[in-house]
Amino acid sequence: MNAHDLEAWKHWHRLREEGLAAPFGWLTLTSYQWLPATPGPLEQVPGTFAAASGTATYAPDPAAPVLGYDDGAPVTEPVTLTLGEDESRYLLRVPAAAEAPELVVELGVRGGRYMIRTRAERTELQASFRGVPTFAFDPAWVLPARFEPYAVPRTVTIDSFRPDTQLSAELAGDVVFGDGPLAGTRLAAEQGPDGKLTVLFRDATNGDTTPAWRFVNAPAPAEDGSLLVDFNRTLVFPFAFSAFAVCPAPPAGNEVTAAVTAGERAPRS
Structure with a gap:
């Protein structure tokens, strides 16, 4: 075995694990929700969402302000956005309150439908990740x-x-x-x-x-x-790691009859 190759692999996997455990990373997903056709509330995010004619709309709740993801400014007017298939964009930040950590809200299109996915700054899964x-x-x-x-x-x-x-x-x-x-x-x-x-x-x-x-x-x-x-x-x-992921499956025919005993295994429960 080449010692350099082994060390390079260890370094690669260490970076992989650090990325998974990062704030708002894959271990911090807290919901995956489809946008309704008519304006309505979704869990964890104040305000209402809707998707119609290929466009998503968010209307804020004046009593529970949220922030724009990019500029951090309070969102006071409705926001509209048009995305293509498999596109995603971080849209909002829900400020931390009491024991609830800050959330970020991702808007995306999967399978021709608009969805939001929420990520917390910290979660129990992230904290227990080994x-x-x-x-x-x-x-x-x-x-x-x-x-x-x-x-x-x-x-x-x-x-x-x-x-x-x-x-x-x-x-x-x-x-x-x-x-x-x-x-x-x-x-x-x-x-x-x-x-x-x-x-x-x-x-x-x-x-x-x-x-x-x-x-x-x-x-x-x-x-x-x-x-x-x-x-x-x-x-x-x-x-x-999370039930709130989508993740593409292999195309038909991409099945190996052998056991590929290499790479990552199933995460520990």
């Missing part, structure tokens, strides 16, 4: 692969962690594995503007030592399509 368990680092799970781009990216409908929400994914091509425990396996991947790949997958560890599915990021392929996929850096999705 890290994400992992499989032991194993260089045998750094696998050679080849990226085979599609002639045209494919937009597909996928499920999510929430049974009431379907999402879409733009698949750029297949990652095909050569030697190693996944030899011959073909998994569809998304590709970012920087060329880096993201692969969502299911495997034989799901429901035992890992959640229902996980994902791994990979570097941009070389000109000949070759790349290394380090499954030691496989991540669990936020739904492993």
Whole structure:
């Protein structure tokens, strides 16, 4: 085992855990709520919300002022905002009161519907967080692969962690594995503007030592399509920590028959 690779992996995972435990991070979600079609209240946030004709509207409650997220100024007039699918924006801050911590309110669109998600400055889950368990680092799970781009990216409908929400994914091509425990396996991947790949997958560890599915990021392929996929850096999705996450499921076909005993495991209860 290369000591440098092991130390780099430890550093990477330490940063990952610090990010999870940060104020208003994934461990601080307190609600996920759909906006009604006509103005009405939602939990934890004073005022009313509505979504109609592709636009979301928030009207403040003069008796319980909230603050704009960006400028911190009191919101005294209705706010309207139009977002696209899978977009999110932090919209409001609900000041701390008595024993209640400050909240931030995120507005977004998932599955064609407007939602809000609230995050607290601190939560019991965040305070009790002791890290994400992992499989032991194993260089045998750094696998050679080849990226085979599609002639045209494919937009597909996928499920999510929430049974009431379907999402879409733009698949750029297949990652095909050569030697190693996944030899011959073909998994569809998304590709970012920087060329880096993201692969969502299911495997034989799901429901035992890992959640229902996980994902791994990979570097941009070389000109000949070759790349290394380090499954030691496989991540669990936020739904492993919170019921208020959405999280895309793998596209059809992204199932590995082998047990991928690498990367993050299911969080401790």
